[in-house]
Every structure is written in C-alpha cells, then in structure tokens.
Amino acid sequence: MNKVVLIGRLTKDPELKFTPGNGTAVASFTIAVDRRFSKDSQKEADFIPIVVWGKQAESTANYMSKGKLIGISGRIQTRSYDAKDGTKRYVTEVIAEEVQFLEWGGANNRSADNFGGNSAPGGFGDQGYGEDITPIDDGDIPF
Numbered sequence: 001m002n003k004v005v006l007i008g009r010l011t012k013d014p015e016l017k018f019t020p021g022n023g024t025a026v027a028s029f030t031i032a033v034d035r036r037f038s039k040d041s042q043k044e045a046d047f048i049p050i051v052v053w054g055k056q057a058e059s060t061a062n063y064m065s066k067g068k069l070i071g072i073s074g075r076i077q078t079r080s081y082d083a084k085d086g087t088k089r090y091v092t093e094v095i096a097e098e099v100q101f102l103e104w105g106g107a108n109n110r111s112a113d114n115f116g117g118n119s120a121p122g123g124f125g126d127q128g129y130g131e132d133i134t135p136i137d138d139g140d141i142p143f
Contacts, residue, residue, distance in 0.1 A: 002075045004094055006048060007102065008033035010068050014052075016061035027057035031070060049093040050074075056099050063101055071100035 008031035016027045032045040050072055052060050064070055074096040083089045 004072075004074060004076055006031060006033050006050075006072045006094065008045075008048065008070065008072075010064055010066050010070060011047060012066050014057075014061045014064055016057060025054060025057040025061075027052045027061045029060075029064075031072065049091070050096055051093050052096040052099055056096065060099055060101075063104060068104070069102040071102055072096045073098040073100075 011030045011032050014027040014029040016025060018025055028049065028051050030047050030049050032047055035044045035046060037043050060070075072094060074094050076092065077095050078090065078092045080088055080090045
C-alpha cells in the first residue's frame with residue numbers, strides 16, 4: 001500500500017504548467033511539514049515536494065499561495081532523469097490525489113471572507129464556524 005497524508009504550509013506559490021499536446025494542468029510546490037519534537041528540542045520541519053494534476057492543479061495555483069496551510073492525500077512516487085551535466089538525478093515526490101485548502105488566498109487575492117468566514121486559521125471565525133454554519137450541542141444525543 002502506498003498512501004500518504006500530509007498537512008503543511010506552502011514554501012512558495014505553486015508553479016502551474018500545462019503538458020504539451022493535450023494541455024493537462026500540472027502544479028508543483030513544496031510544503032513544510034512540522035516534525036514532532038520534545039520539550040527540550042527545537043521545532044523541525046521536512047520539506048516535501050508535491051505534484052497535483054488536472055483541475056485540482058488549476059484550483060491550487062489560483063487559490064493557494066506561500067505560507068497557506070494545505071492538506072494533501074496521495075502517493076509517494078520516485079523517478080530519475082539525466083541532468084544536463086551528465087549525472088543521473090533521483091526525485092522522490094508526493095503525487096496528490098486529494099487536496100484540501102485549509103487556509104484560503106492566492107493569486108486572485110481571495111480571502112476566507114469570500115467563502116463564509118474570516119481570515120482566521122482554517123478560514124473560519126473565532127468559534128471555528130463559518131457564517132452559514134450553525135453549531136449544535138450534541139450533548140443530548142443518546143449514542
């Protein structure tokens with residue numbers, strides 16, 4: 001089984017390209033994923049390259065930007081290529097199958113205000129709810 005789920009922040013704006021011929025969109029970017037740390041050690045991060053295809057690639061490039069929090073679900077893939085200097089290079093990257101925008105914003109300068117919340121982390125208000133979502137008290141549910 002090859003499945004990976006990551007939550008991290010974009011280290012730069014996604015780079016959107018289109019394949020020659022059929023023009024399929026492909027976005028590539030790197031996310032910084034925090035490592036767990038003990039109380040007496042410094043916080044560390046891993047920098048994971050991500051590749052997204054199709055409509056999700058276009059949406060990611062349009063709505064996500066450097067520093068925004070994003071969730072990725074996909075698979076790890078390795079490949080190699082011959083560099084211009086004649087050496088063989090190896091690449092390990094995550095091919096995203098599902099992308100979740102955990103914070104909004106990007107090239108079109110849209111903020112979470114355009115999507116029913118304010119610009120607090122996760123794109124929701126101080127209570128963690130959007131304007132169109134009403135919280136319920138589930139304390140009386142018998143299960």
